[in-house]
Amino acid sequence: MKLIIKESGYSLELPGMGLIRTPCNVDITRCNINIVISTLIKNGVIKYSIVENPEESLTSLPKNTKVIKADKTKNVVVHKVENANNTIEFAKLSKRFTELQDFITKSFESVAKSTSLPPEYIERLRKEDKKFNPKVEELIVDDSDDEFIPEINLDDLEMSGSKTEILDMDDNISSDVDILRELKGGK
Amino acid sequence: MNDMLTDYNEDENTTKKKNIKDKKIAAGLDIGTMTIILSRSDVPNKTSVTRNMFLKIDEDEGTVSEFSDISLIKSDDGIFIVGDDAFKMANLFNKAVSRPMEKGMISPNEIDAVDVLALIIKNMFGDVKSKDIYCSYSVPARAVDMDRSVTYHEKVFTRILGTIGVNHTSCNEAMAVIYSECAKDKFSGIGLSFGDGMCNVCCSYKAVEAFTFSTARSGGWIDINVANDLNITPNRVTNIKEKYLDLEKGFKKEPNKKRRRVLEALTYYYSAMIQYTVKNLIKQFENNFELELEEDIPIVIAGGTASVPGFLKLFKTTIEKFDLPFDVSDIRLATNPQTAISRGLLVKTMSDIGIK
Numbered sequence: 001m002k003l004i005i006k007e008s009g010y011s012l013e014l015p016g017m018g019l020i021r022t023p024c025n026v027d028i029t030r031c032n033i034n035i036v037i038s039t040l041i042k043n044g045v046i047k048y049s050i051v052e053n054p055e056e057s058l059t060s061l062p063k064n065t066k067v068i069k070a071d072k073t074k075n076v077v078v079h080k081v082e083n084a085n086n087t088i089e090f091a092k093l094s095k096r097f098t099e100l101q102d103f104i105t106k107s108f109e110s111v112a113k114s115t116s117l118p119p120e121y122i123e124r125l126r127k128e129d130k131k132f133n134p135k136v137e138e139l140i141v142d143d144s145d146d147e148f149i150p151e152i153n154l155d156d157l158e159m160s161g162s163k164t165e166i167l168d169m170d171d172n173i174s175s176d177v178d179i180l181r182e183l184k185g186g187k
Numbered sequence: 188m189n190d191m192l193t194d195y196n197e198d199e200n201t202t203k204k205k206n207i208k209d210k211k212i213a214a215g216l217d218i219g220t221m222t223i224i225l226s227r228s229d230v231p232n233k234t235s236v237t238r239n240m241f242l243k244i245d246e247d248e249g250t251v252s253e254f255s256d257i258s259l260i261k262s263d264d265g266i267f268i269v270g271d272d273a274f275k276m277a278n279l280f281n282k283a284v285s286r287p288m289e290k291g292m293i294s295p296n297e298i299d300a301v302d303v304l305a306l307i308i309k310n311m312f313g314d315v316k317s318k319d320i321y322c323s324y325s326v327p328a329r330a331v332d333m334d335r336s337v338t339y340h341e342k343v344f345t346r347i348l349g350t351i352g353v354n355h356t357s358c359n360e361a362m363a364v365i366y367s368e369c370a371k372d373k374f375s376g377i378g379l380s381f382g383d384g385m386c387n388v389c390c391s392y393k394a395v396e397a398f399t400f401s402t403a404r405s406g407g408w409i410d411i412n413v414a415n416d417l418n419i420t421p422n423r424v425t426n427i428k429e430k431y432l433d434l435e436k437g438f439k440k441e442p443n444k445k446r447r448r449v450l451e452a453l454t455y456y457y458s459a460m461i462q463y464t465v466k467n468l469i470k471q472f473e474n475n476f477e478l479e480l481e482e483d484i485p486i487v488i489a490g491g492t493a494s495v496p497g498f499l500k501l502f503k504t505t506i507e508k509f510d511l512p513f514d515v516s517d518i519r520l521a522t523n524p525q526t527a528i529s530r531g532l533l534v535k536t537m538s539d540i541g542i543k
Contacts (some may be wrong), residue, residue, distance in 0.1 A: 066331040114320045117301050150343070152305045152350045164270070171522060173231065173534050176370040180538040183373060183394050 001029045003036060004049040012043055033097065037104055050097060195354040195539070196232050196345060211540050214353070215532025216308070217363070218344065220288045220384035220407065221491060224529040225311045228537055233423055234526050235311055240284040241303050242273040255517040260306055267303050291327040291385035292530040305347040315352045321540045322353045323532040325360040327385050328399035331467055358535055359399045360528055361389030367531030368487040368521050375482065377513075379464065380528060381490035383407050386464050390472060392484075398475035402467055404460045406492035413452040428453055428495070435497030457498070461505045472512050483516035489527035493520065 003014075003026050010022040015035050020026055022045075028036055033050070041049055199370035215227040219239060226234045244266040257276070260267040268276050277284045287293065287300035294300055312320065326341050341357050348355040374394035380387040383406040390397040407421075410428065414421040427449045431441070434457060438450035486503065499520050506518065521527035537543070 047442060049309075079367055097317060150301045150346075152302060154302065154306055154309065154350065157260070157302060157306050159259070159306050161220045161256055161258050161272075167234045167236060167526060169226075169232050169234050169523070169526065169530070171530065173530060173537070174543050175368070177537045179370045180366065180374060180394060180534060181541070184538065 001033075002026065004051060005040075005045060005047070007045070007047055008153045010043055010045055012039060012045070014039055034100065037100060041104055041107075067156045195356045196349060210319075211542055212318055212320045213533060213536035213540055213542055214312070215363070215529045215534070215536055216322050216324040216348075217526075217529040217532065218288070218308075219382050219491070219528075220286070220291055221382070222525075223311065224526055225306060225308075226526070226529040226533040228533060228542060231369040231533075232529055234529055236525075237311060238270045238274060238306055239288055239304075239307075240270070240286050241307075242268040242277050242280070242282060242284050244268060244276075244280065258304060262302075268301065269307055275327060289357055289384065290333070290407065291336075291382060291387075291401065292335065292337060293343050301343060301347070308347060308497060309351045310433070312351060312353060320353045321353045321536055323358045323363075323536045324348065324355060325363055325528055325532060325541075326357045327360055328389070328401045330385065330401045330403055331471070333403045356539075358532055359387065359389055359396060361387040361401075362391060363400060363528040363531035364487055364489045364521060365389060365391040365394075365531065365533070366470060366534045367489070367527040368519075369485060370534075372485055372516070376485040376487055377468065379486065379488045379490070379493075381405050381460075381464075381488065381492035386460070386473070386490075386492075388464065388468055390475075392480070398471055400467065400471050402464060403474055404463050405490075409453065409460060409492070410457040412456055413449060416452055417448060424449060424453070424463070429454050434501045435474050457495070457501060458505060460492075461502050465506050465509050469509060469512060480513050483514040485517040485519065485520060486515055488520055489521035489524045491525055494524045 005022040005024050008023050012020045012022070014020060014026075014028065014031060016031055017028070028050070029110065036050075073139070210229075215226045217224040221239060223237045223239050224234060241260075243264075256532075257268055257272045258270045258325075259272070260269060267273075273284050283508055285297055285300070285361075287297050287304045289296070292306075326337055329337060345355065345356070360382070361378040361380045364380055365374055365376055369376045369378070369391070375392050376390075378389040378391065385401045385403055386405040387401045389399045410421045410424045413419075413424045415434070417424075427446055431446060432450055432453055434454060438447050441447040441450055443476055486506075488499065493499075499518070503518050506515075523530070
């Protein structure tokens, strides 16, 4: 089983594989497919392919294994390898992969709805996938700080005995005001 | 109405107030780490000052009736003694005062700070219901040596003043020094505000801000470093600074040996602070100011930290060692270093809203 990522710029750490830089074409046969997919999603990789390489997988099978060639007339690639002790049904795995991918895509979309995504990220997604739902952009949370500013409630507070120091000022600011207003072009 | 009024966030009830034939009132509010200072156009010869601190007293520590003639705020959570009284009562209760602001901006550590600050400011304004008040309030510039945005600080005060019922706009603190002191220079010059939390710097050319910046090395930095070097409390350093420090007379003639050590350390840190500020001024000027100034411009200094006797002489002595990218006409202290920012903000507001 191979993971193919054509887009460059990612640096992924797959369990059991170490650090991988994209673009890549790596064998993930020994990896847990769920963990691989979740790692890709976590790192923002959307465009990837997990491909069963029948030729390579066949070469790794035991010598006595009888191989039935794929039925290419069907949409789902079926590889049935019969062995006296072992039967592996790739068709079920393929279907499972498809279901997993659909599930993760839906999860991603629901996460995108509930979080704010950077505009440049949205733009990249839009360019890469014409079917991308543009409605996600409307759901970007306003990044204004206002919601973090504490509400002020003075109703429950009462001040008494106020002692503010009062200083006498003998400066004449009127002329300064006139100069400033004239400089700024005001009337 | 003057176009500049569109810069002011209007209070919701302003429309109603416009129907009331009360004249517009301008105000300048200097919100400092140590003090809050308010100047108003309807009382032009007076400026009100309140210490920006409070002391929370739990119900079991005392009741309101025990605190007569004390500035306090009553709430469900307890009693808050505010202003100068907080400073005095802190010793009595053996507690530390709470400071709503830290290093020139709203302190993230004081949960109660915002409501208490709002009430202090509301009390300083007094009745605003039947008045149409326009206020410029001071904000620091972004610090070159501290990773902290001023946006949150600015928005908190937007909310406070909006809640109180005052139309408001912000203004850089050092620019306010220019408004206060540089009218005869056509509002061109370098303004420096050495506060307790931060040092703010502004370069202005004909009332246009060319650039602004701030540094975290100011009065509080001096006190903390001297305290650390000499293994004493910052409060003790502040006490000695305010009572005995004279940068012109020096420290050598001080008979008390412990005090002499503190004064010596203060002198060195004051010099370090000034050098640091001047270096950053030169750097920011060269990076940001492309216009070649034909005229000489003044340097004007304000702020509580600059109020120490001998500060101006030390500043002049220090800056002479640097090669400045502009020509200086004059280096002077503000007429009143403590109130210059508030008065400058008042000048700006009065100009904006078209009153004399």
